[in-house]
Amino acid sequence: MRIILASQSPRRRELLERMGVAEFDIIPAQGEEVMDPSLSPDRLVEELSRQKCAEVAAAHPDGLVIAADTVVSVGGLVLGKPHSREEAVRMLSALSGREHMVYTGITLFSGGRTATEHEATSVRFRPLSQGDIDHYLATGEPMDKAGAYGIQGYGSVLVEGISGDYYNVMGLPVCRLGRMLARFGVDTLSMAAKKEQGT
Numbered sequence: 436m437r438i439i440l441a442s443q444s445p446r447r448r449e450l451l452e453r454m455g456v457a458e459f460d461i462i463p464a465q466g467e468e469v470m471d472p473s474l475s476p477d478r479l480v481e482e483l484s485r486q487k488c489a490e491v492a493a494a495h496p497d498g499l500v501i502a503a504d505t506v507v508s509v510g511g512l513v514l515g516k517p518h519s520r521e522e523a524v525r526m527l528s529a530l531s532g533r534e535h536m537v538y539t540g541i542t543l544f545s546g547g548r549t550a551t552e553h554e555a556t557s558v559r560f561r562p563l564s565q566g567d568i569d570h571y572l573a574t575g576e577p578m579d580k581a582g583a584y585g586i587q588g589y590g591s592v593l594v595e596g597i598s599g600d601y602y603n604v605m606g607l608p609v610c611r612l613g614r615m616l617a618r619f620g621v622d623t624l625s626m627a628a629k630k631e632q633g634t
């Protein structure tokens with residue numbers, strides 16, 4: 436079965452490889468991500484992942500398509516990727532010294548069947564000074580990431596603690612996705628075993 440990751444995110448590609456999925460194609464969705472402010476963050480990420488999956492599945496109906504979307508939620512605000520330096524400063528200031536939630540929605544499509552789920556992880560930031568925020572922005576890391584930080588990079592030093600799936604914060608809830616793939620007939624651990632044994 437041809438597996439397609441409908442994502443431009445290098446983190447999602449890396450995590451899918453790490454799960455043992457040896458061969459897959461990358462075909463990102465091109466459509467504009469429209470955030471519906473009336474939706475709760477968990478419903479929003481489910482809906483956005485559904486849209487990305489539907490777009491790619493329509494062009495590749497024979498494949499198994501995986502799509503995801505990640506947002507950060509803090510104090511009733513939903514944070515996607517910052518569009519400007521100023522917006523990134525506002526996001527990091529909102530996260531400083533507080534706990535926030537990271538939601539990732541996942542949609543799978545195969546053989547006319549679709550499944551959508553989401554995973555939530557709680558992350559606590561240490562208090563950030565203006566200097567911390569300026570320096571972190573100067574690393575260039577925040578701009579392509581929901582909430583303007585990357586837990587897997589320099590942003591790791593901002594994180595005091597987390598509760599839930601770490602990989603969900605990076606953009607792919609690996610444990611949940613493994614279970615969903617199993618229901619679609621893809622056993623990632625057996626793929627990993629074959630990969631390691633070179634068979």
Ligand SMILES: Cc1cn([C@H]2C[C@H](O)[C@@H](COP(=O)(O)OP(=O)(O)OP(=O)(O)O)O2)c(=O)[nH]c1=O
Pocket residue numbers: 441442443444445446447463464468487503504505506507516537579580581582584585586587604605606
């Ligand atoms: C919070 C957080 C987000 N992110 C990333 C994961 C996602 O790539 C990005 C959220 O944007 P998304 O819109 O979910 O994804 P994307 O536009 O990068 O890729 P695509 O739509 O093609 O799948 O933020 C991190 O890498 N680390 C983090 O700690």
